[in-house]
Amino acid sequence: MFRRIVIVCLFSGICLAGKSQGYKADAKLDTNAMLIGDHVGMTLRFTLPARDKVRWPVFDTILGNIQVIGRSKVDTAYSPDRQQVTLSQKVVITSYDSGFYSIPPIRFYYRQPPDTAEHFELGPTLLLAVHTVKVDTTLAIKPIKGIMKVPLTFRELLPWILGAILAAALVYFVIYFIRKRKKAEPLIRLKPRVQLQPHETALAALEKLRTKKLWQSGKIKEYHTELTDIIRVYIEGQFSAKAMESTSSEILEELSAHREIPAPSTEKLGRLLLTADLVKFAKATPVPDENEVCLDYAIEFVRNTIFRPEPEKSGKTEPATS
Numbered sequence: 001m002f003r004r005i006v007i008v009c010l011f012s013g014i015c016l017a018g019k020s021q022g023y024k025a026d027a028k029l030d031t032n033a034m035l036i037g038d039h040v041g042m043t044l045r046f047t048l049p050a051r052d053k054v055r056w057p058v059f060d061t062i063l064g065n066i067q068v069i070g071r072s073k074v075d076t077a078y079s080p081d082r083q084q085v086t087l088s089q090k091v092v093i094t095s096y097d098s099g100f101y102s103i104p105p106i107r108f109y110y111r112q113p114p115d116t117a118e119h120f121e122l123g124p125t126l127l128l129a130v131h132t133v134k135v136d137t138t139l140a141i142k143p144i145k146g147i148m149k150v151p152l153t154f155r156e157l158l159p160w161i162l163g164a165i166l167a168a169a170l171v172y173f174v175i176y177f178i179r180k181r182k183k184a185e186p187l188i189r190l191k192p193r194v195q196l197q198p199h200e201t202a203l204a205a206l207e208k209l210r211t212k213k214l215w216q217s218g219k220i221k222e223y224h225t226e227l228t229d230i231i232r233v234y235i236e237g238q239f240s241a242k243a244m245e246s247t248s249s250e251i252l253e254e255l256s257a258h259r260e261i262p263a264p265s266t267e268k269l270g271r272l273l274l275t276a277d278l279v280k281f282a283k284a285t286p287v288p289d290e291n292e293v294c295l296d297y298a299i300e301f302v303r304n305t306i307f308r309p310e311p312e313k314s315g316k317t318e319p320a321t322s
Contacts, residue, residue, distance in 0.1 A: 022049050022084060025108045027123035036098050036132050039069065042091045046108040046121065050078065050085040055109040055118070063104075065097045066128070098132045198237030199306045205230045206299050215291040223291065224276040231272070231298050238305060248273035265304040268297040 023046075030041040046054065060068050070092035077086045095101070105122040112119075180187055196204075209230065214223035232243040232251070241254045252270050255261055272294045278284035286294075 023047065023110070023121045025106070025121035025123040027103075027106050027126060029126050029128060032127055033129045033131065034095070036130055037094060037096055039092050039094050040128070042093055042126070043088060044091060044106065044123070045086060045088040046110075047084060047086045048110055048121075049112075050083055052110045052112050054087060056087065056089070057106050057108060059106075062093065063101055065099070066093050066095045066101060066103070068092070069094050095128075095130045098130045101128045101130065102126075103128060198234050199302050201237070202230055202234035202302045203299065206295065206302070210295060215288070220285060220291065221279055224279045224294070227294060227298060228273060228276045231269070231301070234302055248277055260305075260307060262304050265301045269301045272297045272301075 026043075026045040028043045028045075030043075034040045044057065046056075048054065056074055062068075068091055072090040074087050074089045077088070078084070079086075103126040105125055107120045107122060109118050109120045111117060177187065206227075209223070209226055212223075214220070214226070229244075235241050235243040235251060235255070239255065239258060241251070243251050243254075246254065248270075251273065252266065255266055255269070275284075275286055275290065275294055279286065
């Protein structure tokens with residue numbers, strides 16, 4: 001009989017030892033004594049095999065008098081062989097009732113897959129003393145102090161300053177709007193854009209073409225194409241003729257109707273257009289001097305066709321001297 005009892009006890013001890021092997025539950029307070037309303041940290045820690053699944057304890061109050069006011073994330077740390085894992089969490093507690101408290105063991109539930117049954121390990125029992133503030137009853141009760149005046153900081157004044165600036169800007173805008181409305185003026189007066197005359201645009205483009213040195217670098221066709229385009233745009237702006245859509249002969253015929261254009265200027269313009277047509281369509285190659293002369297003809301034509309209006313009584317125009 002005695003032998004059977006010994007065998008049963010040994011077997012039970014082996015089973016319990018096997019069950020608890022590799023499992024360790026722990027809970028620890030930062031301090032065992034606190035003032036009422038103060039905060040104390042409590043560290044929860046549970047070590048178990050890495051293959052097991054844990055249901056971490058979550059609670060808001062302990063014994064009804066201790067409240068949880070904060071908790072960190074659950075940290076995970078593996079053993080060097082990664083067979084064991086330790087989970088830990090920092091919980092912040094407080095109490096507004098003085099007294100001595102015995103915090104019961106916290107249960108850490110886990111299961112061993114594929115088994116669905118839950119087991120648990122218990123942490124240690126913790127003791128916490130909550131003290132009240134000591135009051136010396138032998139001293140006389142002092143009157144309540146008056147309200148203390150604290151100087152304002154710039155950070156406190158900043159919203160008021162910004163509000164005043166915004167209000168002033170709004171008042172100014174309303175007054176400005178009313179004045180403009182009465183005078184029937186636009187709220188924002190844009191600076192008028194300078195409108196260049198056709199001859200100003202043409203002369204600037206011709207000088208820019210000279211600096212490009214296209215024909216000097218072998219780009220003769222590009223040179224004459226750009227040269228005639230500048231002249232065609234000028235003729236459209238100065239004489240309201242559809243020069244961009246017309247042939248060279250049609251342009252000369254259109255200009256012949258304008259008696260104020262000097263005849264030599266028209267002849268030189270004809271040579272310029274003829275040379276450009278030969279280059280573009282007959283693949284002719286002018287001599288170097290002829291390329292430069294065509295540019296001079298274009299500048300001379302523009303300068304000789306800048307007309308200044310006469311006084312209103314005469315209603316005539318005359319060419320400006322170059």
